[in-house]
Amino acid sequence: MSVLEQLITKLPKTELHLHIEGTLEPEMVMALAARNGISMPYATSQELAAKYEFGNLQEFLDLYYQATAVLVVEQDFYDLTWAYLLRCQEDNVVHTEIFFDPQSHTDRGVSFETVVKGITRALEDAREKLNIESKLIMCFLRHLPESSALATWEEAQPWLSLIDGVGLDSSERDFPPSLFERVFAKAREKGLKVVAHAGEEGPSDYIVQALDLLQVDRIDHGVRITEDDALMDRVAQEKVALTVCPLSNTKLCVYDDMAKHPIFTLLDRGLRVMVNSDDPAYFGGYVNENYRALVTSLNPSSEQIIQLVRNSILASFMSDELKAHWL
């Protein structure tokens, strides 16, 4: 194993951009479909996995939402989350901040309670049995109207003690952050952390909107910031984190080659970037695999790798005490 490989494997890491529905492996899709008596348009997990070639974000999302249909009862959400947490243990991820998409479930008749109870029971077990800490972030689907986000916010009220933040995800183009100003203001008023996907496929102006209108604590993806020099300076100065997802960006054709990924350019310019897996079941790997892909294509120094890992701790929503422990 190379020095960098060892570093990646051994360093305790945090993950800040992970959609729990994006950890639904093809084998689990087929197993849950059988368990819940749901027919899928694929005969085998291999047949499903063969479809994981995406030309853009929307092609991925279409398949991702289709697969969530196999998640029905609380135990399904528990099993999904627990399987991801076991992968965290393998990759030495000690703290993870998990997104979930309630609307993709409640719109199918699965209750908010079912979703949140299944996920948080697994998070609680991981705290006790695996020593893995976590935060939970509820995302609004931006392709749905503001009224749906506001209704979801109301549904979440009895469960707010289990939810640490809100986010914004799904189809980015034509769905600017400005559409969700009011629901984000409500979340901030309740003291929740706020984040938003911006500048993945959408223009860098969406990053500005997320900062100025939604007042986010972090930007998810944000790689299209490279198109705006002044914004790069601002984000560096304000120490706003960008939760970068390298394998996601190549798999969704934001870059046609990992060698063109700007993560180290951004890092060397002083931006708080780090490595995350986004939807690992679909994009070819969990967090260590994302680091390995960067090493293979971009030949970073060990100092750069260490800085990425440190940035992830600094940008996390863990307590200052825990940050000091892991730094």
Ligand code: HPA
């Ligand atoms: N972008 C936007 N929405 C998403 C993603 C993503 O990468 N993954 C799951 N929902």
Ligand code: ZN
């Ligand atoms: Zn994402």
